[in-house]
Amino acid sequence: MCWRTCRSPATAAERRPPRGPSAQGRPTRRPPRRRSALRRPPRGRAPKETVVRAVSRPLPGRVPARPRQSTSSEEPRSSGAVMSTEALGRILRGPNGLGTAGLRLAREQEPPPSAEPAASGPPAAGSPVPGLYHHPVAEPDPGRSAEVARRAKTWAIDEIGLYPPEWEDQFDGFDVGRYMVACHPDAPSVDHLMAATRLMIAENAVDDYYCEDHGGSPVGLGGRLLLAHTALDPFHTTRELHPRWEESLGSDAPRRAYHSAMGHFLDLASSSQADRFRHDMARLHLGYLAEAAWDQIDHVPEVWEYLAMRQFNNFRPCPTITDTVGGYELPADLHAQPAMQRVIALASNATTIVNDLYSYTKELDSPGLHLNLPVVIAEREQCSRREGYLKAVEIHNELMHQFEAEAAALAAACPLPPVTRFLRGVATWVDGNHHWHRTNIYRYTLPDFW
Template sequence: MPAPEPSPPQSSPSAAASHSGAYVLAEAAARARDIRAATGGRPLVARVPPLPTPPPADAPAAEARAAGGALDRILRGPSGLGTVSLRPARCEGASAPVEAPEAPAAPAAPAEGSPVPGLYHHPVPEPDPVRVAEVGRRIKSWALDEVELYPEDWEDQFDGFSVGRYMVACHPDAPTVDHLMLATRLMVAENAVDDCYCEDHGGSPIGLGGRLLLAHTALDPLHTTKEYQPRWAESLHSDAPRRAYRSAMEYFHGAASPSQADRFRHDMARLHLGYLAEAAWAQTDHVPEVWEYLAMRQFNNFRPCPTITDTVGGYELPADLHAGPAMQRVIALAGNATTIVNDLYSYTKELDSPGRHLNLPVVIAEREGIADRDAYMKAIDVHNELMHDFEAEAAALAAACPVPSVWRFLRGVAVWVDGNHYWHRTNTYRYSLPDFW
C-alpha cells in the first residue's frame, strides 16, 4: 500500500497564518542553507552534490511550491516505476515472512485527546485497526507467556499503554506484523527497565548503575571464561526486565544485520547513561540548569526507537550513511523533540506522582524563576525550535545525498516523530493536559 500523503503541519499560536506543507518544506530548505552558511559552507555529506539553492524569499508562490514539493517527494520516499526493488520485503525472494492478506479494515474512529495548544506537529492518519489489534494480541502473549513480564494486577496498566496503536502509528511502512513486533518488543522491554529499575514499580536511583549494567548484558552479551559464563547466562532470567531485554534482542537479531544490531546497542547504552545522570541528580537533590537537563534528555530519550526504523521497514541504511554527522544530527534532533513531547504530555501525571520528577517545564520554572504556566509555554517553544531544526536538517540531507535508502530512512524517522506525538496525544489513559488555557 503506498504511504499516505503527509498532512499539513499545525502552526503555533504565534504564527501569523497557517502554512501549507509545501511552504514548510521550502522554508526548511532555506533554513538549512542558512545553517550551512553559518558553518562556513562545510558539506553535510562527503562526496555528494551541494544542497541546491532554494528560491529567494520574493520568488513567485508557484516556484516556492515546486521547491517544497520536490523535498516533499524526497522525504516521502521513492515511488513509481522501477522502485519496487527498493522495498526488499516486497521483492521476489525477500527474506521477510509472507503474511496472509489482511481483511479490509473498517475505518478507525478518530482517537481521543487534544494536542498541546501551540505545539508544532503533523497529524497522522488513524493507524490500521487490524494491525493494531494483532500487535496488541501478540505483545500481550509475549509479555505473559514468554517473559513473564508483569503480575496480574499490572494488566490494566499494560493495556492502557496501547503499545499496538503506538507502534503501528510510528511504523506504517512495516511490511508485516512480524516487522512491527521487532519494535514493539523492544519498546515494551525498555519501558519495563524504566519502570522496574528507575520509576513507578519499585525503581530507585540507589544501585541503579549495577542493575542497568547487568541488564545491558542482555543486549550486549558478556564474553567471559567457561567457569563464569553459565552464571551470567542464568542471570538473564532472574528478573522481568532482563528476561524482556534478552528475548526482544533475540528476535531483533533474527531480522537485523550485525550493523543494525550494533547501532541499536550503542543507542541503548546512551539511554542507560541518561538514566544514570537523572538518578545521580535525584540522589543529590540537584535541579540541573536548563541546558544540563537538555543534555541529559539527549541521552535519556526515544533515540533507540527511530534508529531502527529501517530494520522495522525491512531494509537497511548502510552503516557509513547512518553514522555520518549529518544523519546523526537529524536522529538526535528527532529524539530530542519527541522526548520534549513526552515531558509536555506527562507533565500533570508526573506532578501527581510521589517525589519530584524532573521535566523541562519544572526545570525551567525553578532555574529561571518564572511561573509554572510560563515555564510550560517556554518548553513548547523549545520543542518547536527543535522540530523546525529537525525538519531543516532532514530536508538539507535529503537534497544533498541522493541515495534512496537515505530518503526512505529520513522519511521513516519523520513518520516516527509524527506517530510518537499521535500516541501521546491520544493516550488519555496515561496523560492529561494542565489547565493553562
C-alpha cells in the same frame, strides 16, 4: 563508497512543577520517566535492597512475532544549508517517476496544524497541545494494531512473566499495538512490527523496575543497568563463568525482557543494525545514570543541562531501528555521517519533549519534584508553571523546525534511496509518536494553561 561523494549539508552551531518552595524546602524529587509502560502508584524512594526482582525462571524460547502513511505544514527553518522555498519544497516532495512513490519526505494532503491556543479552559481530551508544531496522521490500521497488541500481551505476560496479571489493565492502557503501527506504517509484516514492540516493552520494563515506582531507585542503578545491558550486548567470559551469567539473564523480569526482545530483533537485523541499536541503548542507560546522580544530590539542572541529559535519556533507540522494522538497511557508513547523526538526534530530542509535555499533568500526581522540561524552566528561570510549560513548547517547535530543515538538506546532499527512505521513516516515527501521546487519554490529560 557512496558517502564519500555525498556532500554533507552545513550544520548550525549546533516534569512536574514543584509543589512547595523552589529554593529552600524543595520537596524530594525522583527522576522523570522516559516513557513508562504503566501508571505508577505513589511511593517513597526504595532502598537498594528493596528493588523488585521477579521470580527466577528459565529463559523463554522465541515466539514468532509481525506493519503505514504520511504528513508537513510550516516551511522549515534551516539551521544549516540555505536554500530557496522552491528548492526546499522540491526536496520534501521527493523524487518522481516509476517506483519512487514510497520515497517522498513530504506529508501530503493534510491541513496544517493550528498554531492558535484554545480561547480558554483546558483542551478537550485527545486534543494536541495548543501551539505545538506537529503533523496530523490518520488513525493506525485497527486490525493490525489489535494483532500487535494481542501478541505483545502474550509475550510480555504469558511467555516471559514481565508484569503480573493484576497489571493487565495498565498494560492494555499503554496501547502499544496502536503506538507501534502509527510509528512504523511501512513495516512489511506484523513480525517486523513485533521486533520494535518487544524492544519498546522491554525498555519500559527497565524504566519501571530499575528507575521508577515498581522498585526503582537511584541507589545501585549503575550495577543493575550494566547487568541488564549484557542481555543486549553479550558477556564474553570463561567457560566456567558463562553458565552463571546465562542463568542471571532469567533471574529478573527486565533482563528476561531484554534478552528475549533482542533475540527476536536479531532475527531481522543485520550485524550493523544490531550494533547501532546496542550503542543507542548504552546512550539511554547513560542518561538514566545522570538523572539518578542528580536525584541523589537533589540537583535541579540548568535548562541546557537537562536537555543535554535528555539527548541521551530519550526515544532514540526507537527511530534508529526504523530501517530494520521497514525491512531494509541504511548502510553503516551513511548512518554514521555527522549530518545523519544530527538529524536523528534532533528528531529524538523533539519527541522526548513531546513526552514531557503530555505527561506533565500526570506527573503532578506523583510525590516530590518530578523533573521534566517545563518544571526545570520554571525552577531555573523563576517563572510560573504556565510560562515554563509554554517556553517548553517553543523549544520543541524550534527543534522540530531544525530537524525538518536538516533532513531536507541531507536528502538534497545525498539523494540515495536508502537515505531518503530512512529520513522519511524517522519523520513518520516522530509523527506517530506524537499521535500516540495526543490520543492516549487513558494516560494523559493536558494542563489548564490556555
